[in-house]
Amino acid sequence: MSSHPTPSERPVGQLPEGAAVQKNVAKRQFFGKLWQATLITSTLVALVVLLLLAWNIVNDAFGGIAIQEAVEIETLTGGPELDELSQAELVAILEANLRSRVLNNLNRDQPLAERDSANLIEIILLEIVKPEVVDTYKLQEYLFERERIIAELAVSHPRAELEFRSWLSSDFLFKPMSSNPVMAGVRTALLGTLWLLVLTIVISFPLGLGAAIYLEEYQNDKPFDERNPLGRIANAFILRTSGIISTNIYNLSGVPSIIYGMLGLAIFVRALEVFTSGRVFGLAADATANGRTVIAAALTMSLLVLPVVIIASQEAIKAVPSSLRQASYGLGATKWQTIWRIVLPNALPGILTGTILAISRAIGETAPLIVVGASTFIVTDPTGPFSKFTVLPIQIYNWTARPQDEFRAIAAAAIIVLLILLLSMNATAIILRNYLRSKRMV
Amino acid sequence: MAEQVQARGEARVLRGSRAQALDLRKRPRIGETIIQTVLFICGFISIFTTIGIVYVLGQESLRFFASEEVNLVEFFTNTVWQPVIGEFGIIPLVNSTMMVTIIALLVATPLGLAMAIYMSEYASERMRAILKPVIELLAGIPTVVYGFFALTFVTPLLRDLFGRDVVQIYNVMSAGLVVGILITPIIATLSEDALSAVPVDLRQASFGLGATKWETAINIVVPAAFSGIVAAVIIAMSRAIGETMVVALAAGASPAFTFNPFMPAETMTGHIARISGGDLSYNSIDYNSIFAIGLVLFFMTLALNIMSRAIVRRFREVYE
Numbered sequence: 159m160s161s162h163p164t165p166s167e168r169p170v171g172q173l174p175e176g177a178a179v180q181k182n183v184a185k186r187q188f189f190g191k192l193w194q195a196t197l198i199t200s201t202l203v204a205l206v207v208l209l210l211l212a213w214n215i216v217n218d219a220f221g222g223i224a225i226q227e228a229v230e231i232e233t234l235t236g237g238p239e240l241d242e243l244s245q246a247e248l249v250a251i252l253e254a255n256l257r258s259r260v261l262n263n264l265n266r267d268q269p270l271a272e273r274d275s276a277n278l279i280e281i282i283l284l285e286i287v288k289p290e291v292v293d294t295y296k297l298q299e300y301l302f303e304r305e306r307i308i309a310e311l312a313v314s315h316p317r318a319e320l321e322f323r324s325w326l327s328s329d330f331l332f333k334p335m336s337s338n339p340v341m342a343g344v345r346t347a348l349l350g351t352l353w354l355l356v357l358t359i360v361i362s363f364p365l366g367l368g369a370a371i372y373l374e375e376y377q378n379d380k381p382f383d384e385r386n387p388l389g390r391i392a393n394a395f396i397l398r399t400s401g402i403i404s405t406n407i408y409n410l411s412g413v414p415s416i417i418y419g420m421l422g423l424a425i426f427v428r429a430l431e432v433f434t435s436g437r438v439f440g441l442a443a444d445a446t447a448n449g450r451t452v453i454a455a456a457l458t459m460s461l462l463v464l465p466v467v468i469i470a471s472q473e474a475i476k477a478v479p480s481s482l483r484q485a486s487y488g489l490g491a492t493k494w495q496t497i498w499r500i501v502l503p504n505a506l507p508g509i510l511t512g513t514i515l516a517i518s519r520a521i522g523e524t525a526p527l528i529v530v531g532a533s534t535f536i537v538t539d540p541t542g543p544f545s546k547f548t549v550l551p552i553q554i555y556n557w558t559a560r561p562q563d564e565f566r567a568i569a570a571a572a573i574i575v576l577l578i579l580l581l582s583m584n585a586t587a588i589i590l591r592n593y594l595r596s597k598r599m600v
Numbered sequence: 601m602a603e604q605v606q607a608r609g610e611a612r613v614l615r616g617s618r619a620q621a622l623d624l625r626k627r628p629r630i631g632e633t634i635i636q637t638v639l640f641i642c643g644f645i646s647i648f649t650t651i652g653i654v655y656v657l658g659q660e661s662l663r664f665f666a667s668e669e670v671n672l673v674e675f676f677t678n679t680v681w682q683p684v685i686g687e688f689g690i691i692p693l694v695n696s697t698m699m700v701t702i703i704a705l706l707v708a709t710p711l712g713l714a715m716a717i718y719m720s721e722y723a724s725e726r727m728r729a730i731l732k733p734v735i736e737l738l739a740g741i742p743t744v745v746y747g748f749f750a751l752t753f754v755t756p757l758l759r760d761l762f763g764r765d766v767v768q769i770y771n772v773m774s775a776g777l778v779v780g781i782l783i784t785p786i787i788a789t790l791s792e793d794a795l796s797a798v799p800v801d802l803r804q805a806s807f808g809l810g811a812t813k814w815e816t817a818i819n820i821v822v823p824a825a826f827s828g829i830v831a832a833v834i835i836a837m838s839r840a841i842g843e844t845m846v847v848a849l850a851a852g853a854s855p856a857f858t859f860n861p862f863m864p865a866e867t868m869t870g871h872i873a874r875i876s877g878g879d880l881s882y883n884s885i886d887y888n889s890i891f892a893i894g895l896v897l898f899f900m901t902l903a904l905n906i907m908s909r910a911i912v913r914r915f916r917e918v919y920e
Contacts, residue, residue: 183810190814194722200714204734204788207781211741214753368642376636396640403643406650412835412905413898414842416869417653419876420894424656428882461649468646494635522742525844525869529876551744551845558748558849566752573745580740 218570219325222300224311226318228288229255240279245271248278255286291340292318294563326571334537335553339564344572349539350452350532350547351521351579357456357543358463358520363513365460366467370509373404373468374475375497411465419526422458427530430454435544450531453543458530462523463516470512474505507594514587518580524551550576657898660891667885675892681855681871683886690896692857696772696865697841700851703776703861704783704840709833711780712787716829719788720795721817739785747849750778755850762862770852770864778846783836790835794828795821827915834908838901844869868893 174182231240234251243251249270253261264270264281273281283289292315295307300322311318333343377400382389427449435449478501486496502509532552540547550572557569665672669686678689715735719728754774759767767773798821806816822829852864853874866874872890881887 186812186815190812193814194718197714197718197722200711201718201731203711204715204731204738204784208734208738210753211745211749214749215745218752365642365645368639369646372636372639372643376639382633399644399647403646407646408909409902409905410646410649412838412901413653414839414844414869414901416842416844416872417657417894417898420872420891421649421653421656423876424660424891425652464646464649492629492632494632519740522744524742524744525848525873528873531876534877551742554744554748555845555849558744558751569748573748576742577745580742584740 215570215573217297218567219297219574221297221323221325221567222295222304222307222320223291223323224293224295224307224315224318224320225289226292226315228290229286230317231287234282234286240282241275243275245273245275245278248275248282251282251286252278260285289340291564294567295320324571325567326574330568330571331575334539335535335548336537337535339557339562339568342568344550344553344575346536346539347548347550347553347572348575350549353452353540353543353547354456354459354549355517355521357452358459359513359517361456362460362463362467362517366464366513367471367509369403369407369464369468370471370475371497371502373400373407374472375493375501407465407468411469414525415462415523416525416529418458418462419529421461422454422526422530426454426457450533450546451544452540452547455527455530455532455547455549456543458526459520459523462526463520466516466519467513470516471505471509474508474512475501477508478504507591510594511587511591514583514590518583518587521549521580521583522551522576524549524555527552528555550579653898657891657895660888661895663883664885664888664892667888669885670889679857683889688889690868690893692855693866693868693871693893694896695857695859696847696851696855697867697869699772699859699861699865700776700779700843700847700867701837701840703773704780705833705837707777707780708784708787708836708840712784712832712836713791713829715784715788716791716795717817717822719792721813721821735785735788738781739789743782743843743845744849746778746782747845750774750846750850754778758862767862768852768864770850771862772851772865773861775847775851775867776861778850779840779843782843782846783840786836786839787832790832791825791829794825794832797828798824824917827912827917830915831908831912834904834911838904838908841904842869842897842901844873848873868897872897 173179234255235243235247240248252264252270256264261270270278293311299307304320308320311320330343331348332345333341335344335346336342378397380389380393380397382392384390384393431449433453435451482500482504483496486500491499527549532548533546534548534552534556536546536548538545554569554572554576557565557572560566664670665675670688675688675690677691678687679691680687680689681692715731719731723731751774754777755767755769755771758771758774759769802820802824803816806820811819847867848870851870852866853870854864854866855871856863856865858865872893875886875890
């Protein structure tokens with residue numbers, strides 16, 4: 159037996175001695191460092207995933223395309239570019255190359271001679287030149303494997319030209335939806351999102367704030383006259399319900415968002431169709447108007463964000479020191495005066511931040527809007543709360559679900575638009591909070 | 601009497617000799633009562649929401665179960681969901697949901713817990729200032745972007761790793777992995793809150809006895825915060841069950857009862873999204889069926905949320 163017993167040889171309860179202590183400590187510290195390295199690696203996984211996500215999106219949203227034109231512009235014009243030609247020459251090209259039926263249709267809408275050059279060029283490109291995207295390439299391929307791509311193109315599509323394409327462009331932002339991915343834009347979806355945003359804020363902010371004020375300030379208050387037995391009963395009822403409301407809000411914040419969508423579908427879209435389609439106000443968009451409108455979606459999203467707005471506002475109101483309230487009461491103010499003039503202005507930065515963050519989360523929600531019935535294909539911009547609509551996340555969902563590469567590219571571009579929107583909302587929240595904090599009374 | 605003095609600003613002489621029984625109970629003002637009632641209604645709307653959810657889901661589900669093609673027992677035991685031939689068994693959908701959830705938890709729990717332990721025990725202020733925004737960024741990304749990521753990055757990666765015949769284009773594994781990434785911030789932040797709430801004295805005592813940082817973290821701090829960590833995992837599980845977009849994009853559109861994660865299998869939420877995204881006639885059996893599925897989903901997530909709250913309340917160790 160050695161003079162330094164190992165743990166298995168040592169009687170229970172006896173600590174190591176002498177040099178064994180060094181070994182023991184060294185071993186434990188070694189394992190500690192090992193585990194620390196594991197922890198750091200796991201934490202870095204988060205960063206790596208974020209970077210992979212960003213790279214994946216950028217890789218798809220920018221890249222190269224191979225464009226092939228049905229009729230080359232040079233053969234059409236005999237040399238000069240389209241924008242160098244006069245309007246009369248453009249009309250001549252159209253009349254020479256289009257079938258008479260198409261020409262008659264165009265002339266019926268507006269005579270060719272009266273259209274401006276830009277319009278004529280557009281028609282020439284659309285009907286005669288017909289640029290067609292024969293292949294799409296991701297950014298990585300375009301940057302690093304260009305020779306291979308050019309060699310492949312020389313074989314499969316000899317007349318095609320390879321050029322850089324940013325699928326995210328100002329055109330993309332302003333063009334309406336289209337079934338052709340090259341010409342599609344997110345304008346319809348973006349407007350729908352903005353309409354939804356504004357209406358949701360208008361509906362949920364007052365309701366959420368009111369509920370939060372009630373829960374924080376009035377929960378133990380007795381509004382009805384205690385001297386009256388009816389008043390006592392009313393007070394008891396209100397007190398009992400307030401506790402239920404708090405628990406209820408907490409549970410609601412954990413309900414999956416798609417269930418809110420089903421609630422909205424059954425109530426706002428179906429049962430209240432007269433209201434949400436605008437028919438009761440005489441503002442129905444057209445004969446096919448149904449309840450699947452922006453206002454129905456906004457009501458649904460308001461229900462979705464309400465628990466979060468309430469909880470965030472509650473925290474902000476709770477944070478106002480009670481010394482301020484007591485001072486106000488001491489000067490003889492009523493409860494509401496105290497709330498309106500003292501508590502709310504002090505809690506406003508927190509309330510606004512929480513609300514903006516909650517609603518920015520709602521912008522990214524897709525599932526409830528799918529159920530409520532955002533249109534999958536709509537080309538007209540939403541003009542009011544009673545119009546049919548689509549939103550950016552649903553657009554992304556539609557485009558991602560399609561197999562063609564070009565749709566994936568524009569889905570990635572739309573994702574960038576969505577992320578920029580979210581980022582700006584979060585930035586607004588932070589800036590607003592800092593600004594209001596600097597102006598606070600306390 | 602006293603409030604009248606303050607409000608009017610004039611002094612009133614109290615006839616002290618007269619023994620008056622002053623009624624000092626609070627006399628409510630009408631304006632205050634009105635405001636309080638209005639605010640109460642605002643709070644009450646949240647109850648309307650819950651009542652609305654239960655009522656709507658219940659009513660339409662009742663209509664679903666009342667129709668002839670559907671049988672309550674069959675609904676819970678049949679392993680086929682094919683409305684075209686009248687088979688309404690929810691087991692394939694629930695099975696797929698649970699597969700995605702389990703894969704997600706297997707990914708998220710170690711990662712989230714590791715992040716939480718690192719942030720609360722090891723990280724310096726600077727590291728924490730970098731890590732917290734990263735985790736919040738991950739939590740704030742819309743789920744449809746995660747769905748895009750799953751379909752365009754994770755699935756091709758899996759197909760390259762395991763072979764194109766093994767892994768189908770739509771498969772449960774990539775959906776599960778991405779949902780796992782999605783719920784990791786939830787576990788990380790909630791566990792970190794729980795770990796930070798453990799008082800410093802316990803750690804100091806452990807260091808005083810000669811334990812290393814890792815031994816303290818694993819043997820002292822984590823068991824102390826265990827209720828909070830379990831609650832975090834349960835909340836994350838509930839979130840994974842309710843997740844729609846990732847599974848709708850990556851897991852496929854055909855309900856299938858399979859235990860192979862590399863095959864497509866539609867989940868409850870994916871099915872609801874697909875059916876309501878198409879042309880839906882009200883009062884068709886398809887329309888009613890999504891409410892029945894929604895009811896099951898609602899009760900599952902509600903039960904999990906209540907359980908997590910109960911665990912925190914019952915098992916939280918109070919040190920002060």
